[in-house]
Amino acid sequence: xxxxxxxxxxxxxxxxxxxxxxxxxxxxxxxxxxxxxxxxxxxxxxxxxxxxxxxxxxxxxxxxxxxxxxxxxxxxxxxxxxxxxxxxxxxxxxxxxxxxxxxxxxxxxxxxxxxxxxxxxxxxxxxxxxxxxxxxxxxxxxxxxxxxxxxxxxxxxxxxxxxxxxxxxxxxxxxxxxxxxxxxxxxxxxxxxxxxxxxxxxxxxxxxxxxxxxxxxxxx
Numbered sequence: 001x002x003x004x005x006x007x008x009x010x011x012x013x014x015x016x017x018x019x020x021x022x023x024x025x026x027x028x029x030x031x032x033x034x035x036x037x038x039x040x041x042x043x044x045x046x047x048x049x050x051x052x053x054x055x056x057x058x059x060x061x062x063x064x065x066x067x068x069x070x071x072x073x074x075x076x077x078x079x080x081x082x083x084x085x086x087x088x089x090x091x092x093x094x095x096x097x098x099x100x101x102x103x104x105x106x107x108x109x110x111x112x113x114x115x116x117x118x119x120x121x122x123x124x125x126x127x128x129x130x131x132x133x134x135x136x137x138x139x140x141x142x143x144x145x146x147x148x149x150x151x152x153x154x155x156x157x158x159x160x161x162x163x164x165x166x167x168x169x170x171x172x173x174x175x176x177x178x179x180x181x182x183x184x185x186x187x188x189x190x191x192x193x194x195x196x197x198x199x200x201x202x203x204x205x206x207x208x209x210x211x212x213x214x215x216x217x218x219x220x
Contacts, residue, residue, distance in 0.1 A: 031057060031062065034053065034056055037053050038053035038054045038073070042077065045080075047080035048084070050081075051074065051077035054074050054077065057070060065117075068103065068106075069117055071099065071103060072117050072120055072121055074099070075095075075099035075100045075103070075124070076096070076100070076121075078095065078096040078099075079092060079093050079097070079124075079128055083131075083133070093128075096128070100121045100124055100125050101125070104118060104121050104122060104125070114151060118151070119147070119148045119152065122147040122151075123144065123148040123168060125144040126145040126171075126172075127141070129141035130145075130189075131175045131176055131177075133177060136175070136187045138187050138188055138189040139188070142172075142189075145168055148164075149165060149168055149169075149195065152164045152165045152168075153165065162202050162204070165198075165199070165202065166202070166208060169196075169199050169215075170211070172189055172191055173189070184215065184218050193219055193220070196215050196219060199212040200212040200213070200216070
């Protein structure tokens with residue numbers, strides 16, 4: 001009787017593990033499909049639609065790194081989607097800010113070093129304070145941009161790092177949807193010379209080099 005009871009428990013345990021593996025196997029292609037659809041909308045800057053697409057993803061079977069990535073995308077698209085509207089309701093802005101700040105505080109990877117999601121959250125917070133209409137708070141944006149820039153400056157993937165580094169610099173110097181009267185430095189957004197010199201070193205085409213020379217001259 002004891003042997004039979006043990007056998008039944010073993011069968012139930014094995015069946016549970018097998019069912020869990022099957023569920024994970026089935027979810028993988030579905031997850032990749034939903035993720036690809038959401039990312040496509042994100043690249044197209046359809047942030048509200050992207051946010052809805054990310055919400056459809058079932059996080060219950062995802063590994064911890066993918067859950068953190070999903071949490072970042074949800075927070076990032078939440079405020080970006082809201083920023084595209086004319087509403088004065090700041091509920092979504094406050095919620096997104098809190099979520100991004102939490103990701104920054106928890107942004108440690110398995111190697112106990114800051115991971116890419118940590119840098120992405122910092123960049124998003126920088127944009128949050130700097131790029132929104134009627135915001136332009138460079139003082140609050142700069143510390144977040146600085147952290148993101150330091151991360152990308154220390155990564156080994158030179159190609160990706162160059163693109164991300166320059167993207168942040170150009171945004172700092174010339175925010176999207178800027179006012180007609182705006183000029184570089186109007187809001188006190190002077191980029192440190194050592195960072196602009198880094199831009200000059202990594203720039204790999206004439207346009208980026210000319211842009212870097214202009215910002216250096218204006219900063220001086």
